[in-house]
Amino acid sequence: xxxxxxxxxxxxAQQLIPxxxxxxxxxxxxxxxxxxxxxxxxGAYLWDxxxxxxxxxxxxxxxxxxxxxxxxxxxxxxxTAVKGTSYGAPTAIENDLADLxxxxxxxxxxxxxxxxxxxxxxxxxxxxxxxTGREKIIKxxxxxxxxxxxxxxxxxxxVATLGLPDSPGVPSGTTENTLTAPYNDLAAVRDLxxxxxxxxxxxxxxxxxxxxxxxxxxxGYLQGLIDLCHEYDALLILDEVMTGFRVxxxxxxxxxxxxxxxxxLGKVIGGGLPVGAYAGKRDIMAxxxxxxxxxxxxxxxxxxxxxxxxxxTITALRRPGVFxxxxxxAQKLTEGLGEIMQAQGVPVQIGQAGSMFGMYFxxxxxxHIRDYATAKQYADTARYGxxxxxxxxxxxxxxxxxxxxxxxSAAHDIETLxxxxxxxxxxxxxxxx
Ligand code: PMP
Numbered sequence: 001x002x003x004x005x006x007x008x009x010x011x012x013a014q015q016l017i018p019x020x021x022x023x024x025x026x027x028x029x030x031x032x033x034x035x036x037x038x039x040x041x042x043g044a045y046l047w048d049x050x051x052x053x054x055x056x057x058x059x060x061x062x063x064x065x066x067x068x069x070x071x072x073x074x075x076x077x078x079x080t081a082v083k084g085t086s087y088g089a090p091t092a093i094e095n096d097l098a099d100l101x102x103x104x105x106x107x108x109x110x111x112x113x114x115x116x117x118x119x120x121x122x123x124x125x126x127x128x129x130x131x132t133g134r135e136k137i138i139k140x141x142x143x144x145x146x147x148x149x150x151x152x153x154x155x156x157x158x159v160a161t162l163g164l165p166d167s168p169g170v171p172s173g174t175t176e177n178t179l180t181a182p183y184n185d186l187a188a189v190r191d192l193x194x195x196x197x198x199x200x201x202x203x204x205x206x207x208x209x210x211x212x213x214x215x216x217x218x219x220g221y222l223q224g225l226i227d228l229c230h231e232y233d234a235l236l237i238l239d240e241v242m243t244g245f246r247v248x249x250x251x252x253x254x255x256x257x258x259x260x261x262x263x264x265l266g267k268v269i270g271g272g273l274p275v276g277a278y279a280g281k282r283d284i285m286a287x288x289x290x291x292x293x294x295x296x297x298x299x300x301x302x303x304x305x306x307x308x309x310x311x312x313t314i315t316a317l318r319r320p321g322v323f324x325x326x327x328x329x330a331q332k333l334t335e336g337l338g339e340i341m342q343a344q345g346v347p348v349q350i351g352q353a354g355s356m357f358g359m360y361f362x363x364x365x366x367x368h369i370r371d372y373a374t375a376k377q378y379a380d381t382a383r384y385g386x387x388x389x390x391x392x393x394x395x396x397x398x399x400x401x402x403x404x405x406x407x408x409s410a411a412h413d414i415e416t417l418x419x420x421x422x423x424x425x426x427x428x429x430x431x432x433x
Contacts, residue, residue: 001050001052001392001393002050002052003034003036003048003050003052004050005037005048005049005050006034006035006036006037006048006049006050007034009037009049010034010035010037013037020035021035023158024158025157025158025399025400025401025404026400028400029400029401030381030385030400030401030402030403031384031385031388031389031400031401032385032389033389033392035400036048036049036052036054036392036397037049039051040068040069041056041064041067041068041069042067042068042069043067043068043069043409043411044056044067044068044409044411044412044413044416045068046068046397052395053395054392054395054396054397055395055396055397055412055416055419055420056068056397057396057397057398057399057406057407057408057420058397058398058399058404058406058407059407059408059409060272061267061399061404061407062242062246062267062268062356062405062407063266063267063268063270063271063272064271064272064407064409065245065246065268065313065317065326065355065407065409065410066271066313066316066317066409066410066411067409067410067411067412068409068411070312070313070316070410070411072312072313072315072316073271073272073309073312073313073316075312076308076309076311076312077273077305077308077309077312079308080093080304080305080307080308081305083304084304085303085304085305086299086300086303086304086305087304088299090302091302091304091307093304093307093308093311094113094302094307096307096311097113097269097307097310097311097314098110098111098113100311100314100315100318101265101269101277101279101314102279104245104249104250104314104318105240105244105250105251105253105254105263105265105279106250106253106254106259107238107253107258107259107260107261107263107280107281108263108279108280109279109280109281109282109285110279110280110281110282110285110286111265111277111278111279111285112277112278112279112285112288112296112301113275113276113277113301113302113306113307114275114276114277114278114296114298114301115274115275115276115298115300115301115303115306116146116266116274116275116276117145117146117239117241117242117264117265117266117267117276118145118146118147118148118276119146119276119298120146120241120264120265120266120276120277120278121145121146121148121151121204121237121239121241121264121278122146122148122150122151123278123296124204124237124239124262124264124278125137125148125150125151125201125202125204125237126294126296127262127278127284127285127287127288127294127296128201128202128234128235128237128261128262129201129202130287130292130293130294131201131235131284131287131294132201132202132233132234132235134198134199134200134201134234135177135199135201136177136178136179136196136199136200136201137150137177137178137179137200137201137202137203137204138179138180138181138189138192138200138202138203138204139151139153139154139178139179139180139181139203139204139205140180140181140182140183140203140205140206140209140372141154141180141181141182141183141371141372141373142154142155142156142183142209142211142212142215142371142372142375143155143156143183143204143205143206143209143211143212143239144156144157144159144206144211144212145204145206145239145241145264146241147167149170149171149174149175150174150175150177150178151178151204152166152167152170152175153166153175153178153180154166154180154372155211156209156211156212156372156403157211157403157404179192179196179200182371182372182373183205183209183212183215183217183370183371183372184215184217184218184221184370184371185371186221186224186225186228189203189225189228190228193228193231193232193234197232200232200234201234201235202229202234202235202236202237202261202262203225203228203229203234203235203236203237204237204239204264205222205225205236205237205238205239206239206242206243207222207238207239207240207243207247207251207252207253207256207258208242208243208247208252208351208353208356209371209372210242210243210356210358210404210405211242211403211404211405212372212375212403213358213360213369213375213379213402213403213404213405214351214356214357214358214359214360214405214406215351215369215370215371215375216351216353217256218370222238222252222256222258223256223258226258226259226260229261235261235262235284236260236261236262237260237261237262237263237264238251238252238253238258238260238262238263238264239264240252240253240263240264240265241264241265241266241267241276242266242267242356242405243353243354243356244263244265244266244267244268244269245268245269245314245317245323246268246353246354246355246356246407247353247354247356248323248354249317249318249323251263251265252353255353255354260280261280261281261284262278262279262280262281262284263278263279263280264276264277264278264279265277265278265279268310268313268314268317269310269313269314270306270309270310271306271309271310271311271312271313271314272309272313273303273305273306273309273310274300274303274306275303275306275307275310316410317410322410323354323355325410326354326355326408326409326410326412327354327355329355329408329412329413329417330352330354330355330356330357330408331352332417333352333357333408333412333417333420333421334350334351334352334357334359336417336420336421336424337350337359337421337424338350340421340424340425340428341359341428344425344428344429344432345432346361346428346432347361347362347364347365347367348360348361348362349362349367349368349369355407355408355409356405356406356407356408357405357406357407357408358404358405358406359406360375360378360379360380360384360402361379361380361383361384361387361402362378362379362380363377363378363379363380364378375403379402379403380402381402381403383431384401384402385402386430386431387427387428387431388400390423390426390427390428390430390431391423391424391427394423394426394427395419395423396419396420396423396424
């Protein structure tokens, strides 16, 4: 595979942009090699600047649930763009997307749009603190909620991928109210509440931990968290930035029948444009300015292009059968991968929920990953790196890190499935040869 154009661009990018990228995991840091510079995407495929084609399982890290450049979304963006790109004043389309999200995600009664998942989570925590009048928060090791100072504690995603310590530049004062607990461990959360019964505003959790690989919540864990928070008059913030419109049409909360106080969204609701949102119960959201006193604002928040893209995306996704058929493809993919790995005697832990999936290569056949500690202990990142490159060379673009999830879209079909499974069989034979 020729990658000379990507190499030249990467060389230049490193002179201009720290590490050559505008978000760390893109740099292939943990798998090595040259990140592919992308020229275009269409459907399930990406083309790099050298003309190589890849079946894309990253999909811009989740947003592109209909695939690249779907007609409905591109039309919506173009029709909106000719009327202007931003007004800094309210528009009807913000109501339309708000209505659609409220109708789709069970717990949500009101919503505030922001520009990224980071902003959504940061604002959701400010709201939980404003609502409860308390300062401490609980987060879970290996969960990632964006790069706000107070959340860069035992964070997943790029922090996990690069094996970084908690980031320098974060003042200790901003994290002294961040308590951490292992994922899937209710007793640890109870301990924290017993230690600080009147000081914890809330807990923020990824319903499926998809920034340290792909770790499913154990039976009763998420409901147990909600119950514990409520027992101590704290709020549960469900971070559905990644799982929203993916684990179920109504997110993980619909799939697992949960009623969180606040929900964070991002990715899919912007259809590939920069969007986030925090949302929840009316009496809680009423604290947000200008309805209430908790301040949060944004020059480009509710941007018409982003609203149009989100609206077109969710409208298409809600058509009968669309979500289910993506989930079915994801299930076939993970079943196929499982069979291939088993036939080759390669121990893996595979997870799938709706249109998301993950596959850990395990260092020990009997290992089970259920939290960040076991992910770091048992995930064979070296083997993942080899597998990743063997797949890439055959035109399959997986996340360039063992600690990230995979995504499918409505454009992934039987053809991409077969191509991927054939590539995986040959890749794993090369890796284990
Ligand atoms: N929360 C979760 C669960 C995420 O996966 C991410 C990003 N992958 C974020 C928050 C942050 O979103 P953004 O990158 O849009 O700031």
